[in-house]
Amino acid sequence: xxxxxxxxxxxxxxxxxxxxxxxxxxxxxxxxxxxxxxxxxxxxxxxxxxxxxxxxxxxxxxxxxxxxxxxxxxxxxxxxxxxxxxxxxxxxxxxxxxxxxxxxxxxxxxxxxxxxxxxxxxxxxxxxxxxxxxxxxxxxxxxxxxxxxxxxxxxxxxxxxxxxxxxxxxxxxxxxxxxxxxxxxxxxxxxxxxxxxxxxxxxxxxxxxxxxxxxxxxxxxxxxxxxxxxxxxxxxxxxxxxxxxxxxxxxxxxxxxxxxxxxxxxxxxxxxxxxxxxxxxxxxxxxxxxxxxxxxxxxxxx
Amino acid sequence: xxxxxxxxxxxxxxxxxxxxxxxxxxxxxxxxxxxxxxxxxxxxxxxxxxxxxxxxxxxxxxxxxxxxxxxxxxxxxxxxxxxxxxxxxxxxxxxxxxxxxxxxxxxxxxxxxxxxxxxxxxxxxxxxxxxxxxxxx
Numbered sequence: 454x455x456x457x458x459x460x461x462x463x464x465x466x467x468x469x470x471x472x473x474x475x476x477x478x479x480x481x482x483x484x485x486x487x488x489x490x491x492x493x494x495x496x497x498x499x500x501x502x503x504x505x506x507x508x509x510x511x512x513x514x515x516x517x518x519x520x521x522x523x524x525x526x527x528x529x530x531x532x533x534x535x536x537x538x539x540x541x542x543x544x545x546x547x548x549x550x551x552x553x554x555x556x557x558x559x560x561x562x563x564x565x566x567x568x569x570x571x572x573x574x575x576x577x578x579x580x581x582x583x584x585x586x587x588x589x590x591x592x593x594x595x596x597x598x599x600x601x602x603x604x605x606x607x608x609x610x611x612x613x614x615x616x617x618x619x620x621x622x623x624x625x626x627x628x629x630x631x632x633x634x635x636x637x638x639x640x641x642x643x644x645x646x647x648x649x650x651x652x653x654x655x656x657x658x659x660x661x662x663x664x665x666x667x668x669x670x671x672x673x674x675x676x677x678x679x680x681x682x683x684x685x686x687x688x689x690x691x692x693x694x695x696x697x698x699x700x701x702x703x704x705x706x707x708x709x710x711x712x713x714x715x716x717x718x719x720x721x722x723x724x725x726x727x728x729x730x731x732x733x734x735x736x737x738x739x740x741x742x743x744x745x746x747x748x749x750x751x752x753x754x755x
Numbered sequence: 756x757x758x759x760x761x762x763x764x765x766x767x768x769x770x771x772x773x774x775x776x777x778x779x780x781x782x783x784x785x786x787x788x789x790x791x792x793x794x795x796x797x798x799x800x801x802x803x804x805x806x807x808x809x810x811x812x813x814x815x816x817x818x819x820x821x822x823x824x825x826x827x828x829x830x831x832x833x834x835x836x837x838x839x840x841x842x843x844x845x846x847x848x849x850x851x852x853x854x855x856x857x858x859x860x861x862x863x864x865x866x867x868x869x870x871x872x873x874x875x876x877x878x879x880x881x882x883x884x885x886x887x888x889x890x891x892x
Contacts, residue, residue, distance in 0.1 A: 469839060472810035473891075480758060544759060545784035551805060552794040558801040565808055569789045571759070 456484050460491040463591055466530070468561060471591045475566055478587070479580040489583060492590035500589035501692050504614030506600045511622040512646040513599050514553040516675040521557055523681045524595060530562040532588030532596040536578055539569040546570075550599060564588055570601060579719055582613055582712045612711045615701055616691055618642035623652030641669065641691060644684060648672035760884035763811045765793040765802040767830060770820035775848060779815060779876060786877045788884075799826060803833035806842055812884035816863075818848040828861030835862075841890050843883040847871070 462470035478485040505513050517533060524531045535550030546569035557563035566588070570578045581598060588596045598614060619640045643664065645656055653672070657665055664670050671687055673680035695701040728746055764780045766773055773795050780790045791809045793802060806814050814834075816827050827846045834842050846858060847867035855866050865879040 468804070468807050469810075469837070472808055476761075476810045539789070540784065543785050543787045544757075545787045546789045547780055547784045548789060548791045549794075551791060551809075555793065555797065555801060555805075558804050565805075567789075567791050567809055569759075 456487050456491070459484075460488065463488075463587065464493055464496075466561065466592045468564065471564060471587060472566070474587050475580070475584045478583040479568070479571075479578075485583075489586065492586055496590045496592065497586055500594055500596060501688075502585050502589070502596045502598065502613070502615045503688060504598045504600065504617040505620060506617065506640070507620035507644075508625055511620045511625065512675050513620050514550050516620055516644065516646055516673060517597055517599050518553045518556070519673075519675040519678050519681050520597065520685065521554065521563055522678065523685055525557065525560065525563065528562075529594050530564075530592050532564045532585075532591070532593035533566070534581060534584050534588070534596065534598045535565065535567050536581065536598070536600050537567065537569060538601050539571050541572070544571070564591065564593060579715060582708065585613070613708050615695065615704060616641045616688060618644055618688075620644045620646050621656060622647040623650045623656050625656070642684075642687060643670045645670065645672045646675050648680065649674045649677075758888060759787065759789055760813070760881070760888070761789045761791065761809060761811045762813045762815060762880060762884065763791045763793060763802070763806045763809060764815045764817070765797050765805070766795045766817050767797055767799050767802055767826040768818060768820060768822045769796060770818055770822065771795050772819040773817070775819065776815075776817035779817065779847065779873075782873050782877060783815075783880060786881075788880065799829035799833045802830050803837055803839070806834065807837055807839050811842065812887040813880055814842060814844045815880065816844060816846040816848075818846070818850075821849065823848060823850055824854055824857055824861075827858055827863050831862035841887060843887060845879060845883060847876070 459470050459474060463474050474488050477488060505517055507513050514535070517535075521531055521533065533554065535548070537546055537548045537550060539546040548567035548569060551565055551567055554563070554565050557565075566584055568578045568581065568584065585596050585598065617640045619642075621643065622645070643660065645653060645660075647653065657670070660670060668687075671680060671684050673684055675681070692701070695704070725746070729742060732742060732746070762783060764776055764783070766776050777792070780792045783790045791805065791811060793805050802814065802816070814830065816823075816830060818826060823846060827844065831844050834840055834844070843864045844862060845865040845867070846863045850858070850866055850868050858866055864883060867876050867879075
């Protein structure tokens with residue numbers, strides 16, 4: 454397919470063109486940079502990227518499906534990127550997040566893309582940022598990214614999304630105790646899902662009064678579509694606020710820099726691996742090998 | 756860089772016996788494929804539409820209920836209607852010998868039955884994906 458015609462069809466929302474464009478970028482095809490450069494900047498600007506994270510079993514996929522349903526009632530075109538882990542041994546992956554999204558499969562304005570982490574840690578895949586922008590350019594007002602179920606420190610999503618929400622559910626109280634130290638600093642919204650279950654009140658207590666009285670903690674029962682409208686209202690209110698005080702633009706700038714750093718490291722990896730493997734100091738302390746190698750590179754090019 | 760093939764495994768129709776489909780999905784994953792699994796009880800249109808959105812290089816269908824003669828070619832037709840006839844469709848399940856020819860005529864590129872070794876299935880998917888990727892250039 455010619456890149457110009459691919460881009461034209463992509464901007465018309467053609468499913469095949471959107472999907473192919475993501476593959477070309479993900480597989481690091483030659484046309485990747487041309488595709489990214491040809492995306493309509495206006496659509497990228499007006500779209501909102503919402504990251505959804507949280508421990509496995511908290512209901513991320515169900516909540517995503519419920520949010521999609523509410524958005525479709527308003528005729529909003531929405532994109533979903535669902536990330537699942539790749540096997541570190543074989544590189545293969547089983548991507549099953551679509552299953553909870555099947556009721557929207559025949560709706561051309563719900564674009565779902567399952568992606569595997571392909572060796573990347575932190576709950577995302579390297580091409581997630583590019584996929585988000587392709588979906589936005591295809592006319593998605595909202596792009597939801599559902600990350601690999603994660604715990605404490607793997608919060609890459611917060612750097613990619615405009616707004617990040619963490620989904621929790623009753624029974625994860627101990628996790629909260631462990632995570633509490635940093636969550637509210639990194640995520641914008643905390644969603645207590647399965648709020649009709651015993652233990653939901655205890656979870657809210659665990660989160661602490663400071664959090665629950667901040668307006669950043671919301672309760673949902675995603676399986677029954679409860680609390681979703683209020684959640685969306687909170688998301689859009691936050692968007693307006695972030696756009697007004699310029700935070701959104703700053704976040705996007707930081708996200709791009711972070712993504713550029715990730716890509717750079719990815720591109721350098723084969724070279725670094727070869728340097729390390731051919732190093733005569735193989736028996737030394739790994740930290741020392743790393744410092745020497747980095748020192749040599751910086752000395753040569755710094 | 757080695758190309759990673761994406762495939763979709765789905766079960767069309769009302770048959771809920773998904774052990775075979777899940778077995779194949781896992782075997783393909785372990786062979787290095789990215790496998791999108793759509794679960795049981797899908798319509799042919801849902802499977803075709805998912806295959807397009809996910810840009811897979813091949814679709815694998817499983818049926819244990821005897822409805823394969825109707826459902827497998829329906830997925831091929833649905834892909835064709837959406838302009839994605841280049842995505843090959845492979846199928847497996849309880850499929851009588853005499854149906855194989857009819858399925859081939861219906862556009863199913865490979866057919867697997869309970870005795871087929873898993874390596875044969877993986878090989879068939881690899882071939883089908885490689886051919887589809889060549890057509891992308």
